[in-house]
Amino acid sequence: MSDPSSRLSAAVSPNGGGEHRQRFSEVLSALAARPxxxxxxxxxxxxxxxxxxxxxxxxxxxxxxxxxxxGMSAVLGAPLLFVAAQLMLGRPALWMPRFICERSLSRDVFVLLTDKLSPVLNRSERLLRPRLGVMFSPIPKRIAGGACLLLAIILFLPIPFGNMPPAFAITAFALGILERDGLATLVGWLAAVGSLLILAAISSAIVAGVTAFLDHLWGILG
Incomplete structure (x- = not known):
């Protein structure tokens, strides 16, 4: 049986043949299995x-x-800003500054996240396949990057209950890019619109609540 490091090397080696195209969930599990x-x-x-x-x-x-x-959304959201910005700019290869590359999660936390995500990822990967390739032409891909950047900014902000909808939208965009599945990208666009509508509703509710509280306080003091 091969050790985790050899499986991970095979996943990224240019000469790894079919292994080079391991599924995201398989590479993630190999990362989590390292000591x-x-x-x-x-x-x-x-x-x-x-x-x-x-x-x-x-x-x-x-x-x-x-x-x-x-606080975890801020930790995980910061690298997303760099990735989405570069996708929007159409960079051919991803570059990350050293201070981002050095950010890390403890192995225990990473394993916990992997265990929680793996069942969902495995089911999703069975449904994904290359289709609607026009969604990955340079211009549509850069527009999607712009949408992901906006969603990443929302995700980074400490908005109550505002993390999950944009995270779902970015996840759909990411799955589409990974598997070149335009249908997943369309789901990402629908989720992005839904996220903005939810954010508007939450923001309106917060503003209305604060305004009502101030009016009530002003009435007591007056």
């Missing part, structure tokens, strides 16, 4: 190679669909 005490952004960037755009978007967006401890 290292932590998994950094740089580790993930190296592991996914030429699929880094879709893979890192998925890696940092998908956990936000799940309930997470306070």
């Amino acid at each position: 290292n005490p932590a998994v950094s952004v740089g580790d993930a960037l190296n592991a996914f190679g030429d699929r880094a755009f879709g893979a890192l978007m998925l890696l940092f967006a998908a956990p936000n669909v799940l309930p997470l401890p306070p």
Whole structure:
């Protein structure tokens, strides 16, 4: 039986043949199986190679669909800003600054996230296939990158209950990019519109609540 590091090397090696195109969930499991005490952004960037755009978007967006401890959305959202911005600019290869590459999660946390995500990812990957290739032409892809950047900014902000909808939308975009599945990208667009509508509703409710409280307070003081 091969060890986790050899499986991971095969996943990214240019000469790995069919293994080079391992599914996202398989590479993620190989990362989680390594004995290292932590998994950094740089580790993930190296592991996914030429699929880094879709893979890192998925890696940092998908956990936000799940309930997470306070502050985790900011930790996971910061790298998303860099990835989405470069996708919008049409960069052929993903570059990340050193301070982002050095960000890491402890192995225990990474394994926990992997265990929670793997069943959903496995089911999703069975449904995905290359289709509607026009969605991945340079201009539509850059527009999608712009949408993901806006969603990543929303995800990064401390908005109550505002993390899950944009995270789901970015996850759909990322799956579409990874598997060149235009249908997943269309789901991402629908989810993006839904996220903005939900954000508008939440923002309106917060503003209305604060206004009502201030009016009530002003009435008491007056």
